[in-house]
Every structure is written in structure tokens, then in C-alpha cells.
Amino acid sequence: VSTPNFVMFSIMPGVRIPLNHRTDVDLSVGYQHYVPTEGNGGSGAIAFKVGFNFHRSTDPNFMSRIKPEVPTRNTGFEFGIEGFGVDEIGLGMQLGYKFSPQLSFALGLSYGARSEKNTEMSLTYFRQPDGQGDMVGEQRSLDYDDDIDIGPFKFFLRGEYRLNNNRFSPVASVDLGYRKICYEEMYISSPLQDNEISGNGIFCRPAIGISWRTTNNSYLEARVGYEITNGYNKIDKVINQSGNLNGYQSNHFESIHIKKDGCNLSGLYVSIGWKRTFSLFSKD
Known part of the structure; x- marks a missing residue:
């Protein structure tokens, strides 16, 4: 089912409830x-929204109670x-760990999801031979496009220079x-097994961007880069297993030949992140 692009219009009156001098909660209906944007039609629905509003304190004595900020740390543990x-x-x-005002290294862990579309799969199958070795029925082939959803875990070392x-x-940064691919799918109907596609491997991801020190020891960073990595290999194999292929229950199959193109998993990388330098292990 293809979902068309659309333009959304909304009317959402609501109320703002102060929680304290700096935070409100907004309720709207x-x-x-x-x-x-293509074709005819349209649809609508009643909607509810809940949000928080953060702002400058409305307490006139607030500034006098603010603790003085700590100096910028040149070294220390970072998260x-x-x-x-x-x-x-x-x-x-x-x-x-932040080794200097400019240089830091970190161990990272991430989880992502991507879908490889228009990956062509071809199946060739035939009925079981009879006692004389003759084929019972015609050989058949099927080509179709398939989506592969992959969800890789990534473990990496990051070097960053401000x-x-x-x-x-x-x-x-680099x-x-x-x-480590944690979910791959190339589904063949019962009684044949699912076929996993191996896409594990090393990667290198150089990136550049901008770093904004929002407080003395907190940073908001946006970067763009390119991840260079291997993809998964082509598949070309024969499954020797008798049984009824789902959807063709009247046919008895002996072999199925599976062919699938490989895929390059390198791609564009854009991120927005936040990090903070702590006094733990600091030499300042």
C-alpha cells in the first residue's frame, strides 16, 4: 500500500498550565x-496534543539564586x-575522554534501521521428476522486487577534533x-526456510560539522559525512527440499533455485548530537 504525500492543516486551541517559574504544560484539542498532493480525496480526524514549554524564569528573584557556572573544562570524562x-x-x-580543548576520543554504540528497496530476486522451480526421470509439469520462473529491512548494531571508536x-x-570526526546486522529477511514460503543475508563488516565514517558550546561544558553538534562499508554478497543457491510451496499447494517441488543481487550499504550520514564534559578524571 503506497501512502501519498500530503499537506496537513490543523486548528488546535488549548490551554497553558504553569508548572513552575520556568515550565508550562500545554494541552490542545x-x-x-x-x-x-497527488490525486483526489482527503481525510480528517480529531487530534489531541500535549507538550511542554520551557522559558526564562518569571520569578523576579531567580537570578540571585543561580549558582555560578563552573569554568570550561579542558579535560575530563565525556558522555x-x-x-x-x-x-x-x-x-x-x-x-x-576529552584530552584537550580540541581533541577527544570516545567509544560508541548505535542502532539503526534501513530498507533496501528494488532488490531483485528470482526463483526457478520445477515439479518432482516421475519414476522414469521425466519432469512432471513445466519449469517455472518468477522475478519480483523485494524490500530488505536491516537493523545494524555498530560498535566504533570516534576521534573528534574541535x-x-x-x-x-x-x-x-572519524x-x-x-x-553487526541484527535482522535480515529474504522470505521464501513454507516449507522452505527464511534466508538470512549476511552484511556484517567494518566501516569508516569521516564527517565534518559545527560545534556550539551551549553551556560552559555542554556542546550541541551537527555533522554530515559518508559511511564507507561493505554490503552483502549476491545469493545464488539451490535448496533441495521437497514440499508444497505456499500459494501453489497443488504442485510438489523438488528444488528451488534462488538468485538475489548484492547491495552496497555505504551511504550519507547526517547527525545532531549533544555531549557534556564532566569533572571525572579531569586534570584541570
């Missing part, structure tokens, strides 16, 4: 209408999280690690 997208969508985190120690600074 209204109507949303969807207009497809970071990031979300990434485009060819692969996922989340990751890093634990590392060009200067200003509030805004260009940043460059990730080097290992990718």
Missing part, C-alpha cells in the same frame, strides 16, 4: 485535515548522545568500527 538519519535512521551514544575553543567552532 482540535481538528486536523490531510490533503494529498554524548546523537540521532542520525538519511540512508539509515537511528540513535547512538558515546563514552569517552578547530578552536570558541563558542562556535568547526568540528571534524568513526572506525564494526557493524
Whole structure:
């Protein structure tokens, strides 16, 4: 089922409830209408929204109670999280150490998901031979497009260099690690087995971007790069197993020949992340 692109219009009146001097909760109810960009039709629905609003404190004495900020740490333990997208969508985190105002290293773990579309699969199958060795029925072939959903875990070492120690600074990084495919599918109907596609391997991911020091020791970073990695190999094998292929229960098969093109899993990498430097193991 293909879902068309659409333009959404909404009317959502609501109320804002203060929780404290700096945070409110917003509650809204209204109507949303969807207009497809192609074809006719449209649909609408009643919708509810709940959100939080963060703002400058309304307490006139708030500034006098703020603790003074700690100085910027040049070294120390670092923790970071990031979300990434485009060819692969996922989340990751890093634990590392800041060796200087510019240089840091971290061990990272991430999980993502991607779908490889229009990967062609061909099946060739025939009925079981009779007692004289003659084929009972014709050989048949089927070609079709298939989607492969893969979800790789990635373990990597990240080296990062911040060009200067200003509030805004260009940043460059390189990730080097290992990718472990945790879910692959090339489904063949019962009684034949599912066929896993191996896509494990090492990867290298250079990237550049911008780093914004939002507080003395917290950084918001956006980067773009390219992940270089192996894909999965072509499949060309024969499954020797008798049985009824689902959808063709009246036919008895002896062999099925499976052919599937390989795929390159390298792709564009765009991420937005946050990290913080702590006093743990700091030499400052």
C-alpha cells in the first residue's frame, strides 16, 4: 500500500498550565485535515496534543539564586548522545575522554534501521521428476522486487577534533568500527526456510560539522559525512527440499533455485548530537 504525500492543516486551541517559574504544560484539542498532493480525496480526524514549554524564569528573584557556572573544562570524562538519519535512521551514544580543548576520543554504540528497496530476486522451480526421470509439469520462473529491512548494531571508536575553543567552532570526526546486522529477511514460503543475508563488516565514517558550546561544558553538534562499508554478497543457491510451496499447494517441488543481487550499504550520514564534559578524571 503506497501512502501519498500530503499537506496537513490543523486548528488546535488549548490551554497553558504553569508548572513552575520556568515550565508550562500545554494541552490542545482540535481538528486536523490531510490533503494529498497527488490525486483526489482527503481525510480528517480529531487530534489531541500535549507538550511542554520551557522559558526564562518569571520569578523576579531567580537570578540571585543561580549558582555560578563552573569554568570550561579542558579535560575530563565525556558522555554524548546523537540521532542520525538519511540512508539509515537511528540513535547512538558515546563514552569517552576529552584530552584537550580540541581533541577527544570516545567509544560508541548505535542502532539503526534501513530498507533496501528494488532488490531483485528470482526463483526457478520445477515439479518432482516421475519414476522414469521425466519432469512432471513445466519449469517455472518468477522475478519480483523485494524490500530488505536491516537493523545494524555498530560498535566504533570516534576521534573528534574541535578547530578552536570558541563558542562556535568547526568540528571534524572519524568513526572506525564494526557493524553487526541484527535482522535480515529474504522470505521464501513454507516449507522452505527464511534466508538470512549476511552484511556484517567494518566501516569508516569521516564527517565534518559545527560545534556550539551551549553551556560552559555542554556542546550541541551537527555533522554530515559518508559511511564507507561493505554490503552483502549476491545469493545464488539451490535448496533441495521437497514440499508444497505456499500459494501453489497443488504442485510438489523438488528444488528451488534462488538468485538475489548484492547491495552496497555505504551511504550519507547526517547527525545532531549533544555531549557534556564532566569533572571525572579531569586534570584541570
